[in-house]
Amino acid sequence: MRILEVLHMEPKIESIIDTFESRKKHMCIKGDDISIPDCNKATLPGTVTQRTCVFGGARIVLMPITDSLHLIHGPIGCASCTWDIRGSKSSRSNLYKKGCSTDMGEKDIIFGGERKLFETIIELNKLYNPGAIFVYATCVSGVIGDDIKAVCKKSEEITGIRIVPVQSEGFQDYNKTKGHWIGCDALLDYVIGTKELEKTTPYDINIVGEFNVAGDLWGIKPLFKEMGVNIISTITGDSYVDEIAQAHGAKLNIVQCQKSSNYLADKMEKKYGIPSIKVNFFGIKQTINSLRDVADFFDDEEMMERTEEIIKSGLNDVEHKIEEYKERLTGKTVALYVGGNKAWSLVRAFEELGMDVIMSGTKNGMKEDYERIKDTVRDGTVIVDDANSNELALLLKKYQPNLLISGAKEKYISLKLGIPFCDFNHDRISAFAGFNGFISFAKEVDASVSSPVFDLTSKKLMEQ
Numbered sequence: 001m002r003i004l005e006v007l008h009m010e011p012k013i014e015s016i017i018d019t020f021e022s023r024k025k026h027m028c029i030k031g032d033d034i035s036i037p038d039c040n041k042a043t044l045p046g047t048v049t050q051r052t053c054v055f056g057g058a059r060i061v062l063m064p065i066t067d068s069l070h071l072i073h074g075p076i077g078c079a080s081c082t083w084d085i086r087g088s089k090s091s092r093s094n095l096y097k098k099g100c101s102t103d104m105g106e107k108d109i110i111f112g113g114e115r116k117l118f119e120t121i122i123e124l125n126k127l128y129n130p131g132a133i134f135v136y137a138t139c140v141s142g143v144i145g146d147d148i149k150a151v152c153k154k155s156e157e158i159t160g161i162r163i164v165p166v167q168s169e170g171f172q173d174y175n176k177t178k179g180h181w182i183g184c185d186a187l188l189d190y191v192i193g194t195k196e197l198e199k200t201t202p203y204d205i206n207i208v209g210e211f212n213v214a215g216d217l218w219g220i221k222p223l224f225k226e227m228g229v230n231i232i233s234t235i236t237g238d239s240y241v242d243e244i245a246q247a248h249g250a251k252l253n254i255v256q257c258q259k260s261s262n263y264l265a266d267k268m269e270k271k272y273g274i275p276s277i278k279v280n281f282f283g284i285k286q287t288i289n290s291l292r293d294v295a296d297f298f299d300d301e302e303m304m305e306r307t308e309e310i311i312k313s314g315l316n317d318v319e320h321k322i323e324e325y326k327e328r329l330t331g332k333t334v335a336l337y338v339g340g341n342k343a344w345s346l347v348r349a350f351e352e353l354g355m356d357v358i359m360s361g362t363k364n365g366m367k368e369d370y371e372r373i374k375d376t377v378r379d380g381t382v383i384v385d386d387a388n389s390n391e392l393a394l395l396l397k398k399y400q401p402n403l404l405i406s407g408a409k410e411k412y413i414s415l416k417l418g419i420p421f422c423d424f425n426h427d428r429i430s431a432f433a434g435f436n437g438f439i440s441f442a443k444e445v446d447a448s449v450s451s452p453v454f455d456l457t458s459k460k461l462m463e464q
């Protein structure tokens with residue numbers, strides 16, 4: 001009787017769409033009593049979440065180290081479902097794109113896979129002479145208790161290169177964010193601080209949480225070069241492991257993806273005393289603010305002047321080139337279903353195109369991610385946590401945005417409903433960061449939103 005009374009007294013949660021009772025509180029509208037959805041919870045069994053596992057989270061952080069091999073100690077499926085997962089570009093080595101796995105089978109599971117792992121590391125080193133080999137634990141190698149740390153240590157003594165254990169067993173958590181931290185820990189424990197700086201200047205920085213997806217880094221690097229800032233390492237886009245080994249010598253960390261890499265920046269501050277600044281190079285104002293913040297940090301008059309010159313020339317170029325796109329895009333609506341960082345950091349970039357973000361959601365968002373989304377979007381915006389395919393389709397049908405920004409898993413849900421789609425995750429082919437990136441971004445968004453094909457299909461598909 002008491003339990004029934006308590007249940008009866010719980011506030012009724014308005015359903016945004018027709019879904020399971022326990023899922024309703026994972027969606028809310030900013031401005032209502034509840035402005036942050038329930039989040040960071042295990043997925044409701046049977047609802048077919050689109051989340052990635054902890055191993056996937058670690059792989060995403062480390063995979064862009066281009067001169068290294070990434071060896072997955074587990075059954076072949078773990079390696080194949082994350083092969084080339086990042087869409088990270090390289091200006092030098094392409095070794096990171098090799099798909100390496102110990103391909104564990106029944107025999108290894110019964111008798112243990114350590115010997116096979118050791119032999120694979122030795123053979124890979126002979127074949128490819130990599131900068132390092134990152135060895136990832138998966139569910140199966142974790143369950144049978146293979147000691148990958150011991151195997152890596154022994155292999156390192158024999159090969160003389162860094163063999164880095166990554167304790168990323170997929171089952172550790174329902175949120176891949178833990179995998180990001182495990183990837184960062186592997187760098188902190190085995191790479192950063194293991195090589196003395198080759199060259200120092202008063203303006204040394206690391207770019208942390210920039211993974212060079214589609215070449216984003218190449219839109220940012222020239223700006224810093226013009227400012228007179230020296231980049232020691234990028235963690236981890238388009239990097240070599242030896243560069244990351246020197247990262248402890250920087251005077252400043254600038255953090256681009258604050259979802260995956262605040263953790264690393266905080267730990268580097270504690271361990272090496274390196275302060276950090278949060279930056280965002282998606283959008284004009286955010287690019288300008290980020291450049292000014294770095295110049296302000298170094299407090300150098302000449303650098304500040306050079307930065308203003310860079311901003312002036314960047315602005316002239318962008319404003320002129322996006323005019324045509326902005327004219328067509330003004331007043332259009334957009335739904336974001338992306339990583340925790342992009343779910344708030346892209347909002348201003350769309351506003352600069354005259355567009356209105358009406359929905360923002362993530363698969364693995366934590367409370368702080370949703371706080372930032374809430375603080376960034378306007379009242380009336382739908383905020384969604386861990387929506388499955390069916391829920392996403394219902395939300396798109398109900399709110400009918402002019403564009404969905406998401407990743408490969410959501411692409412066909414959107415297109416089948418006749419809603420224009422733009423990839424902002426790992427599979428995109430255009431770089432969107434910095435001034436030039438914003439021009440490509442505007443062009444790509446316009447190409448999707450203004451495509452005449454959607455005028456022919458949208459209504460019919462929505463009605464089905």
Ligand code: SF4
Binds near residue numbers: 053074077078169171
């Ligand atoms: S680590 Fe585990 S959850 Fe992740 S892909 Fe492999 S088996 Fe699946």
